[in-house]
Amino acid sequence: MKKIFAFLFFTQCIHPNLYAQDMTELVNKVKAKLDLVNDYTADGNLKTDVTFIKAPAGKVKVYFKKPNKFRLKKDGGISILPKGGVSVNMNSLVTTGSFVALAAGETVVDGVNTKVVKLLPGDESSEIVLSTLYIDEVNLVVRKAVTTTKENGTYEIAMSYGKYINYGLPDKVVFSFNTKDYKLPKGISLEFDDGQKSSDMEKLKNRKGRVEITYNSYTINKGVDDAVFKKQD
Numbered sequence: 001m002k003k004i005f006a007f008l009f010f011t012q013c014i015h016p017n018l019y020a021q022d023m024t025e026l027v028n029k030v031k032a033k034l035d036l037v038n039d040y041t042a043d044g045n046l047k048t049d050v051t052f053i054k055a056p057a058g059k060v061k062v063y064f065k066k067p068n069k070f071r072l073k074k075d076g077g078i079s080i081l082p083k084g085g086v087s088v089n090m091n092s093l094v095t096t097g098s099f100v101a102l103a104a105g106e107t108v109v110d111g112v113n114t115k116v117v118k119l120l121p122g123d124e125s126s127e128i129v130l131s132t133l134y135i136d137e138v139n140l141v142v143r144k145a146v147t148t149t150k151e152n153g154t155y156e157i158a159m160s161y162g163k164y165i166n167y168g169l170p171d172k173v174v175f176s177f178n179t180k181d182y183k184l185p186k187g188i189s190l191e192f193d194d195g196q197k198s199s200d201m202e203k204l205k206n207r208k209g210r211v212e213i214t215y216n217s218y219t220i221n222k223g224v225d226d227a228v229f230k231k232q233d
Helices: 002-014 016-020 024-034 198-205
Strands: 039-049 058-065 069-074 099-109 112-121 128-136 141-149 154-160 172-178 208-220
Touching: 024 099, 024 112, 024 128, 024 141, 058 208, 099 128, 112 141
Parallel strands: none
Antiparallel strands: 039 058, 039 208, 058 069, 099 112, 112 128, 128 141, 141 154, 154 172, 172 208
């Protein structure tokens, strides 16, 4: 908790209003909405834009089960997702038991007014250091989240909603991350064009990576077998 108190002192000094307003109630309302979903199976399409990895677009099936079991299975091979953002959903960010939530202003995300909330986990052993959530207060969903982790850098998740908004489930997720912090999944190797200099390769690796998932359908609260989440070879 020492890190949290240090952060609170720092934010109070540079921005008194940030410290003054506790946003726990708003975050708990978002959490309550997500809690309506015990499990789901979703079908969608995945597109990857990572400069040094050649990964074709393909169909994916996504599985989730409370409290934090998640698996993304891509047709025809390994899915290209950095370890730090493997969940690609809000459950991993707001279902933590202990957190500090502080107001950080308001802004518009994709034409929607949002409350900006700084979320700090209460558990010092958490992989997540800080998350900034952009919460649509009217619909009680997170429109965007920027998360800093201990070992996997900072990544951003942007979400668009449609017919599943009542469950807090997005129709589209765009996951952006710094490729320099990218940890390659097992079996994946870097692919550069012939003749490229090592300095050019480093520049490419310092660019942004992007993974986009468009969901076609969800099957919600119908049960998901635990065997689905067992580690695959």
